[in-house]
Amino acid sequence: MIEPDVAGADPLGDGDRIVLTFPARGDLVVLARLVASAISTRVGFDIEELEDLRLAVGELCLLALQGSDAWHGDLRLEFTVSAEALDISCTLGGAAPALGGRGDEGAEADQLSEQILAALVDAHGRVEEDGSVRAWLLKRRKGPLA
Amino acid sequence: MITDNLGLAQQLARRFLHRGEPLEDLVQVASIALVKSVDRFDPGRGVDFAAFATSTIIGELKRHFRDKGWAVRASRRVQELYLELGHATATLIQELGRSPTVAELARATGSTEEAVIEAIEAGQGYRATSIDASENEDDPLSYRLGRLDAHYDSVEERALLAPALAMLPPRERSILRMRFVQGLTQSEIAGAIGVSQMHVSRLLAASLEELRHHIDGRAGD
Numbered sequence: 001m002i003e004p005d006v007a008g009a010d011p012l013g014d015g016d017r018i019v020l021t022f023p024a025r026g027d028l029v030v031l032a033r034l035v036a037s038a039i040s041t042r043v044g045f046d047i048e049e050l051e052d053l054r055l056a057v058g059e060l061c062l063l064a065l066q067g068s069d070a071w072h073g074d075l076r077l078e079f080t081v082s083a084e085a086l087d088i089s090c091t092l093g094g095a096a097p098a099l100g101g102r103g104d105e106g107a108e109a110d111q112l113s114e115q116i117l118a119a120l121v122d123a124h125g126r127v128e129e130d131g132s133v134r135a136w137l138l139k140r141r142k143g144p145l146a
Numbered sequence: 147m148i149t150d151n152l153g154l155a156q157q158l159a160r161r162f163l164h165r166g167e168p169l170e171d172l173v174q175v176a177s178i179a180l181v182k183s184v185d186r187f188d189p190g191r192g193v194d195f196a197a198f199a200t201s202t203i204i205g206e207l208k209r210h211f212r213d214k215g216w217a218v219r220a221s222r223r224v225q226e227l228y229l230e231l232g233h234a235t236a237t238l239i240q241e242l243g244r245s246p247t248v249a250e251l252a253r254a255t256g257s258t259e260e261a262v263i264e265a266i267e268a269g270q271g272y273r274a275t276s277i278d279a280s281e282n283e284d285d286p287l288s289y290r291l292g293r294l295d296a297h298y299d300s301v302e303e304r305a306l307l308a309p310a311l312a313m314l315p316p317r318e319r320s321i322l323r324m325r326f327v328q329g330l331t332q333s334e335i336a337g338a339i340g341v342s343q344m345h346v347s348r349l350l351a352a353s354l355e356e357l358r359h360h361i362d363g364r365a366g367d
Contacts, residue, residue, distance in 0.1 A: 030260050038267060047220055048212070055161055112157065115200035 012042040016081040024073040024092055029061045032077055036088070039079050043086055044141065052120040056137055057088060059113040063126050063135035064092040066110050085122070089136040147184050151199055155180045158203045164258065165211060165220065172207065179206035227265040230255050239331055310360040318353040325350060 012018075020035050022028045036057040040050040061075055073094040080087040110126070117124040117137055124137040159172035183202035187195055234254040238246035252259045311319060317339070324330045324338065332350070336343040 034260065034263060034267075037264060048208070051165070051220075052208075111196070112154070112200070115197050116158070116161065116204065118197065119201040119204035 011044065012039060012081045014081060014083040018079040020077045020079075021074050024065055024075045026065070028075075029058055032057045032061050032075070032090075035077070035079070039081070039086065043081050045086070045139070046142075049139065049142070053086070053088075053139055056117055056120045056124075056139070057090075059116050059120075060088060060090045060124075060135045060137055063110060063113045063117075064090040064133050066113075085138050085140045087136065087138050089134060091132055091134045093132045147195065148180055151180055151196065152177065154196060154199060155203055158200065158207065162207050162211070164261075165216065166223070167211070167214075172210075175207055175210045176203045179203040182206070224265050227255060227257060227261060231262065231265060240333065243331060244329070310357045313360060314353055314356060318349060318356075321346060321349055322353055 018035070018039060020031065022031050033054045036053045037050055040053050045053065057077070061077075064075060073092050076091045076093060078089045078091075080089075114124070114126070120139075121137045122140045124135070126133065126135045128134075155176035156173055159169060159176040162172050163169060179202050180199055183195075183199040186202065187198055189195075231251055234251055235246060238250055238254060242250075246254070248259050248262050251257075252262045255262065257265075311322070314322070321335055321339070324335045325332070330338070332346045333343045336346045339346075341349075
Protein backbone atom coordinates (compact mmCIF):
# COMPACT_ATOMS: atom_id res chain seq x y z
CA MET A 1 0.00 0.00 0.00
CA ILE A 2 1.39 3.39 -0.97
CA GLU A 3 1.07 5.94 1.82
CA PRO A 4 0.38 9.57 1.02
CA ASP A 5 3.25 11.95 1.79
CA VAL A 6 3.09 14.82 4.25
CA ALA A 7 1.50 17.10 1.68
CA GLY A 8 -1.34 14.65 1.28
CA ALA A 9 -0.27 13.71 -2.22
CA ASP A 10 -0.20 10.19 -3.56
CA PRO A 11 3.37 9.32 -4.52
CA LEU A 12 4.41 8.64 -8.09
CA GLY A 13 6.11 5.33 -8.70
CA ASP A 14 8.36 3.45 -11.06
CA GLY A 15 7.15 3.83 -14.65
CA ASP A 16 4.79 6.74 -14.04
CA ARG A 17 4.93 9.32 -16.80
CA ILE A 18 3.51 12.83 -16.95
CA VAL A 19 3.42 14.98 -20.05
CA LEU A 20 2.95 18.74 -20.09
CA THR A 21 2.59 20.72 -23.32
CA PHE A 22 2.32 24.49 -23.50
CA PRO A 23 2.98 27.31 -25.98
CA ALA A 24 6.71 28.02 -26.08
CA ARG A 25 6.67 31.31 -24.25
CA GLY A 26 9.09 32.39 -21.57
CA ASP A 27 6.35 33.56 -19.22
CA LEU A 28 4.83 30.07 -19.26
CA VAL A 29 8.00 28.34 -18.06
CA VAL A 30 6.46 28.85 -14.63
CA LEU A 31 4.15 25.93 -15.58
CA ALA A 32 7.15 23.67 -16.04
CA ARG A 33 8.54 24.69 -12.65
CA LEU A 34 5.22 24.16 -10.89
CA VAL A 35 4.75 20.72 -12.39
CA ALA A 36 8.36 19.84 -11.59
CA SER A 37 7.73 20.86 -7.97
CA ALA A 38 4.58 18.79 -7.71
CA ILE A 39 6.26 15.76 -9.23
CA SER A 40 9.41 16.15 -7.11
CA THR A 41 7.25 16.14 -4.01
CA ARG A 42 5.50 13.01 -5.14
CA VAL A 43 8.66 11.06 -5.92
CA GLY A 44 10.13 11.86 -2.53
CA PHE A 45 12.83 14.41 -3.35
CA ASP A 46 13.74 16.63 -0.42
CA ILE A 47 13.24 20.38 -0.59
CA GLU A 48 16.81 21.06 -1.74
CA GLU A 49 16.51 18.56 -4.57
CA LEU A 50 13.13 20.06 -5.40
CA GLU A 51 14.70 23.51 -5.69
CA ASP A 52 17.51 22.08 -7.83
CA LEU A 53 14.92 20.60 -10.16
CA ARG A 54 12.91 23.82 -10.35
CA LEU A 55 16.05 25.63 -11.39
CA ALA A 56 17.11 22.86 -13.74
CA VAL A 57 13.78 22.55 -15.52
CA GLY A 58 13.87 26.28 -16.29
CA GLU A 59 17.30 25.87 -17.83
CA LEU A 60 16.03 22.86 -19.74
CA CYS A 61 13.26 24.94 -21.29
CA LEU A 62 15.78 27.67 -22.13
CA LEU A 63 18.00 25.11 -23.79
CA ALA A 64 15.14 23.82 -25.91
CA LEU A 65 14.02 27.36 -26.82
CA GLN A 66 17.42 28.78 -27.67
CA GLY A 67 18.01 29.54 -31.31
CA SER A 68 14.45 29.05 -32.48
CA ASP A 69 11.63 31.24 -33.59
CA ALA A 70 9.69 29.71 -30.72
CA TRP A 71 6.64 31.94 -30.92
CA HIS A 72 4.78 29.43 -33.02
CA GLY A 73 6.04 26.33 -31.31
CA ASP A 74 5.09 24.23 -28.31
CA LEU A 75 7.23 22.99 -25.48
CA ARG A 76 6.52 19.43 -24.49
CA LEU A 77 7.86 18.25 -21.18
CA GLU A 78 7.84 14.60 -20.34
CA PHE A 79 8.53 13.54 -16.76
CA THR A 80 9.33 9.86 -16.33
CA VAL A 81 9.73 8.33 -12.89
CA SER A 82 11.87 5.27 -12.39
CA ALA A 83 12.98 3.47 -9.26
CA GLU A 84 16.33 5.25 -9.37
CA ALA A 85 15.67 8.64 -10.92
CA LEU A 86 13.43 11.26 -12.42
CA ASP A 87 14.00 11.86 -16.11
CA ILE A 88 12.75 15.07 -17.70
CA SER A 89 12.73 15.60 -21.42
CA CYS A 90 11.84 18.92 -23.05
CA THR A 91 11.06 19.06 -26.75
CA LEU A 92 10.40 22.13 -28.84
CA GLY A 93 8.16 21.31 -31.73
CA GLY A 94 6.63 23.34 -34.53
CA ALA A 95 9.11 26.22 -34.37
CA ALA A 96 11.36 27.35 -37.19
CA PRO A 97 15.05 28.13 -36.60
CA ALA A 98 15.58 31.76 -35.66
CA LEU A 99 16.52 34.12 -38.46
CA GLY A 100 20.26 34.63 -38.38
CA GLY A 101 20.91 31.39 -36.54
CA ARG A 102 21.85 31.00 -32.90
CA GLY A 103 24.60 33.62 -32.83
CA ASP A 104 27.33 34.03 -30.22
CA GLU A 105 24.90 35.22 -27.60
CA GLY A 106 22.71 32.16 -28.02
CA ALA A 107 25.71 29.86 -27.84
CA GLU A 108 26.86 31.55 -24.63
CA ALA A 109 23.41 31.24 -23.09
CA ASP A 110 23.33 27.57 -24.04
CA GLN A 111 26.70 27.07 -22.47
CA LEU A 112 25.62 28.70 -19.23
CA SER A 113 22.44 26.63 -19.09
CA GLU A 114 24.44 23.47 -19.69
CA GLN A 115 26.93 24.41 -16.98
CA ILE A 116 24.12 25.08 -14.52
CA LEU A 117 22.50 21.77 -15.38
CA ALA A 118 25.83 20.02 -14.86
CA ALA A 119 25.95 21.43 -11.34
CA LEU A 120 22.36 20.55 -10.45
CA VAL A 121 21.56 17.18 -11.99
CA ASP A 122 23.28 13.88 -12.59
CA ALA A 123 23.11 13.87 -16.38
CA HIS A 124 21.79 16.11 -19.11
CA GLY A 125 21.99 16.69 -22.85
CA ARG A 126 20.59 18.48 -25.88
CA VAL A 127 19.92 16.82 -29.21
CA GLU A 128 18.41 17.93 -32.48
CA GLU A 129 16.36 15.17 -34.00
CA ASP A 130 13.68 15.04 -36.72
CA GLY A 131 13.63 18.82 -37.04
CA SER A 132 13.04 19.47 -33.37
CA VAL A 133 15.22 20.18 -30.37
CA ARG A 134 15.16 17.97 -27.31
CA ALA A 135 16.88 18.80 -24.05
CA TRP A 136 16.86 16.27 -21.26
CA LEU A 137 18.06 15.77 -17.71
CA LEU A 138 18.23 13.01 -15.19
CA LYS A 139 18.17 13.48 -11.42
CA ARG A 140 18.92 10.45 -9.32
CA ARG A 141 17.22 9.81 -6.03
CA LYS A 142 19.28 9.69 -2.86
CA GLY A 143 17.06 7.15 -1.19
CA PRO A 144 14.60 4.45 -2.17
CA LEU A 145 11.33 5.13 -3.95
CA ALA A 146 8.86 7.08 -1.80
CA MET B 147 40.27 35.67 -14.81
CA ILE B 148 38.16 36.89 -11.88
CA THR B 149 37.16 40.10 -13.62
CA ASP B 150 36.27 38.23 -16.79
CA ASN B 151 33.90 35.96 -14.90
CA LEU B 152 32.19 38.39 -12.52
CA GLY B 153 29.26 38.51 -14.93
CA LEU B 154 28.95 34.74 -14.65
CA ALA B 155 28.89 34.99 -10.84
CA GLN B 156 26.15 37.61 -11.01
CA GLN B 157 24.07 35.60 -13.46
CA LEU B 158 24.29 32.52 -11.26
CA ALA B 159 23.39 34.53 -8.14
CA ARG B 160 20.27 35.76 -9.93
CA ARG B 161 19.18 32.16 -10.55
CA PHE B 162 18.84 31.78 -6.75
CA LEU B 163 16.65 34.83 -6.19
CA HIS B 164 13.17 34.56 -4.63
CA ARG B 165 14.37 32.41 -1.76
CA GLY B 166 14.36 35.17 0.79
CA GLU B 167 17.97 36.30 0.38
CA PRO B 168 18.88 39.71 -1.04
CA LEU B 169 20.59 39.74 -4.42
CA GLU B 170 23.60 41.62 -3.02
CA ASP B 171 24.27 38.82 -0.54
CA LEU B 172 23.96 36.21 -3.24
CA VAL B 173 26.29 38.10 -5.55
CA GLN B 174 28.79 38.37 -2.71
CA VAL B 175 28.64 34.61 -2.05
CA ALA B 176 28.98 33.93 -5.77
CA SER B 177 31.92 36.34 -6.13
CA ILE B 178 33.79 34.77 -3.21
CA ALA B 179 33.12 31.37 -4.74
CA LEU B 180 34.54 32.66 -8.02
CA VAL B 181 37.76 33.65 -6.26
CA LYS B 182 37.89 30.21 -4.64
CA SER B 183 37.41 28.54 -8.00
CA VAL B 184 40.35 30.49 -9.44
CA ASP B 185 42.49 29.22 -6.55
CA ARG B 186 41.34 25.65 -7.01
CA PHE B 187 41.34 25.53 -10.80
CA ASP B 188 43.84 23.18 -12.36
CA PRO B 189 44.23 23.86 -16.11
CA GLY B 190 46.11 20.58 -16.42
CA ARG B 191 42.87 18.62 -15.95
CA GLY B 192 41.53 19.80 -19.28
CA VAL B 193 38.29 21.22 -17.83
CA ASP B 194 36.96 24.54 -19.07
CA PHE B 195 37.31 27.21 -16.36
CA ALA B 196 33.76 28.56 -16.79
CA ALA B 197 32.31 25.09 -16.28
CA PHE B 198 34.48 24.53 -13.22
CA ALA B 199 33.60 27.96 -11.79
CA THR B 200 29.87 27.44 -12.43
CA SER B 201 29.91 24.20 -10.52
CA THR B 202 31.88 25.76 -7.65
CA ILE B 203 29.70 28.87 -7.46
CA ILE B 204 26.43 26.90 -7.51
CA GLY B 205 27.86 24.60 -4.84
CA GLU B 206 28.72 27.60 -2.65
CA LEU B 207 25.31 29.21 -3.22
CA LYS B 208 23.59 25.99 -2.21
CA ARG B 209 25.85 25.68 0.83
CA HIS B 210 24.99 29.26 1.76
CA PHE B 211 21.29 28.41 1.85
CA ARG B 212 21.95 25.14 3.64
CA ASP B 213 24.03 26.82 6.33
CA LYS B 214 21.27 29.31 6.96
CA GLY B 215 18.81 26.50 7.56
CA TRP B 216 17.01 27.46 4.40
CA ALA B 217 15.30 24.09 3.82
CA VAL B 218 13.60 24.23 7.21
CA ARG B 219 12.73 27.89 6.82
CA ALA B 220 11.44 27.36 3.30
CA SER B 221 9.19 24.57 4.45
CA ARG B 222 7.95 26.73 7.33
CA ARG B 223 7.52 29.70 5.02
CA VAL B 224 5.28 27.67 2.70
CA GLN B 225 3.14 26.60 5.65
CA GLU B 226 2.99 30.15 6.97
CA LEU B 227 2.06 31.50 3.58
CA TYR B 228 -0.66 28.88 3.30
CA LEU B 229 -2.13 30.04 6.61
CA GLU B 230 -1.67 33.67 5.62
CA LEU B 231 -3.56 32.98 2.41
CA GLY B 232 -6.50 31.82 4.51
CA HIS B 233 -6.74 35.17 6.25
CA ALA B 234 -6.10 37.11 3.04
CA THR B 235 -8.79 35.12 1.21
CA ALA B 236 -11.37 35.85 3.90
CA THR B 237 -10.49 39.55 3.97
CA LEU B 238 -10.56 39.89 0.19
CA ILE B 239 -13.86 38.04 -0.10
CA GLN B 240 -15.35 40.60 2.26
CA GLU B 241 -13.73 43.52 0.45
CA LEU B 242 -14.37 42.41 -3.12
CA GLY B 243 -17.62 40.53 -2.67
CA ARG B 244 -16.15 37.64 -4.64
CA SER B 245 -13.32 35.16 -4.43
CA PRO B 246 -9.92 36.77 -4.97
CA THR B 247 -7.66 35.82 -7.86
CA VAL B 248 -4.19 34.40 -7.33
CA ALA B 249 -2.76 37.76 -8.43
CA GLU B 250 -4.80 39.55 -5.76
CA LEU B 251 -3.70 37.06 -3.13
CA ALA B 252 -0.08 37.50 -4.19
CA ARG B 253 -0.39 41.27 -3.79
CA ALA B 254 -2.17 40.96 -0.45
CA THR B 255 0.48 38.64 0.99
CA GLY B 256 3.47 40.29 -0.67
CA SER B 257 4.31 37.08 -2.52
CA THR B 258 4.64 36.06 -6.12
CA GLU B 259 1.79 34.31 -7.93
CA GLU B 260 3.99 31.26 -8.24
CA ALA B 261 4.60 31.20 -4.48
CA VAL B 262 0.85 31.44 -3.85
CA ILE B 263 0.15 28.50 -6.16
CA GLU B 264 2.98 26.53 -4.55
CA ALA B 265 1.62 27.23 -1.08
CA ILE B 266 -1.90 26.20 -2.08
CA GLU B 267 -0.52 23.01 -3.60
CA ALA B 268 1.71 22.24 -0.62
CA GLY B 269 -1.03 23.11 1.83
CA GLN B 270 -3.52 20.58 0.54
CA GLY B 271 -2.49 18.25 3.34
CA TYR B 272 -3.78 20.70 5.94
CA ARG B 273 -7.25 20.78 4.45
CA ALA B 274 -8.87 18.17 6.67
CA THR B 275 -7.47 19.79 9.79
CA SER B 276 -8.72 23.21 8.80
CA ILE B 277 -12.24 21.89 8.32
CA ASP B 278 -12.11 20.34 11.78
CA ALA B 279 -11.07 23.57 13.46
CA SER B 280 -13.66 25.74 15.13
CA GLU B 281 -14.82 29.00 13.64
CA ASN B 282 -13.28 32.20 14.93
CA GLU B 283 -11.91 35.45 13.59
CA ASP B 284 -8.38 34.12 13.31
CA ASP B 285 -9.49 31.12 11.32
CA PRO B 286 -12.18 32.37 8.97
CA LEU B 287 -14.73 29.83 7.96
CA SER B 288 -15.11 31.38 4.53
CA TYR B 289 -11.61 30.21 3.79
CA ARG B 290 -12.33 26.70 4.92
CA LEU B 291 -15.53 26.66 2.90
CA GLY B 292 -13.51 27.04 -0.25
CA ARG B 293 -11.40 24.09 0.78
CA LEU B 294 -14.46 21.96 1.42
CA ASP B 295 -15.85 22.84 -1.97
CA ALA B 296 -12.68 21.65 -3.65
CA HIS B 297 -12.45 18.65 -1.35
CA TYR B 298 -15.69 17.07 -2.48
CA ASP B 299 -15.33 17.44 -6.20
CA SER B 300 -15.25 13.83 -7.31
CA VAL B 301 -18.39 11.93 -8.23
CA GLU B 302 -17.79 9.53 -5.35
CA GLU B 303 -17.42 12.35 -2.85
CA ARG B 304 -20.52 14.13 -4.09
CA ALA B 305 -22.41 10.87 -3.79
CA LEU B 306 -21.47 10.85 -0.11
CA LEU B 307 -22.30 14.52 0.33
CA ALA B 308 -25.85 14.47 -1.05
CA PRO B 309 -27.42 12.26 1.65
CA ALA B 310 -25.47 14.10 4.33
CA LEU B 311 -26.90 17.40 3.15
CA ALA B 312 -30.39 15.95 3.25
CA MET B 313 -29.98 15.29 6.97
CA LEU B 314 -29.40 18.94 7.80
CA PRO B 315 -32.27 21.20 8.93
CA PRO B 316 -33.80 23.28 6.09
CA ARG B 317 -32.31 26.56 7.36
CA GLU B 318 -28.77 25.14 7.46
CA ARG B 319 -29.21 23.62 4.00
CA SER B 320 -30.42 26.96 2.77
CA ILE B 321 -27.38 28.74 4.26
CA LEU B 322 -25.01 26.25 2.66
CA ARG B 323 -26.77 26.69 -0.67
CA MET B 324 -26.53 30.49 -0.43
CA ARG B 325 -22.86 30.25 0.44
CA PHE B 326 -21.73 27.63 -2.09
CA VAL B 327 -24.27 27.62 -4.90
CA GLN B 328 -25.20 31.29 -4.97
CA GLY B 329 -21.78 32.43 -3.80
CA LEU B 330 -23.08 34.90 -1.21
CA THR B 331 -20.74 36.18 1.48
CA GLN B 332 -21.44 35.50 5.13
CA SER B 333 -22.59 39.12 5.56
CA GLU B 334 -24.98 38.84 2.62
CA ILE B 335 -26.42 35.62 4.02
CA ALA B 336 -26.77 37.30 7.41
CA GLY B 337 -28.73 40.14 5.82
CA ALA B 338 -30.94 37.71 3.91
CA ILE B 339 -31.99 35.63 6.91
CA GLY B 340 -31.87 38.38 9.51
CA VAL B 341 -29.10 37.22 11.82
CA SER B 342 -25.57 38.44 12.53
CA GLN B 343 -22.62 37.52 10.35
CA MET B 344 -21.01 35.75 13.30
CA HIS B 345 -24.15 33.67 13.76
CA VAL B 346 -24.03 32.69 10.09
CA SER B 347 -20.41 31.80 10.61
CA ARG B 348 -21.26 29.57 13.58
CA LEU B 349 -24.14 27.90 11.73
CA LEU B 350 -21.90 27.17 8.77
CA ALA B 351 -19.22 25.74 11.05
CA ALA B 352 -21.73 23.53 12.83
CA SER B 353 -23.25 22.36 9.53
CA LEU B 354 -19.85 21.50 8.14
CA GLU B 355 -18.97 19.63 11.29
CA GLU B 356 -22.18 17.62 11.04
CA LEU B 357 -21.56 16.93 7.37
CA ARG B 358 -18.06 15.78 8.11
CA HIS B 359 -19.21 13.38 10.84
CA HIS B 360 -21.89 11.96 8.60
CA ILE B 361 -19.49 11.54 5.67
CA ASP B 362 -16.81 10.00 7.87
CA GLY B 363 -19.39 7.52 9.13
CA ARG B 364 -20.55 6.62 5.64
CA ALA B 365 -17.03 6.43 4.26
CA GLY B 366 -16.11 3.99 6.99
CA ASP B 367 -19.03 1.64 6.13
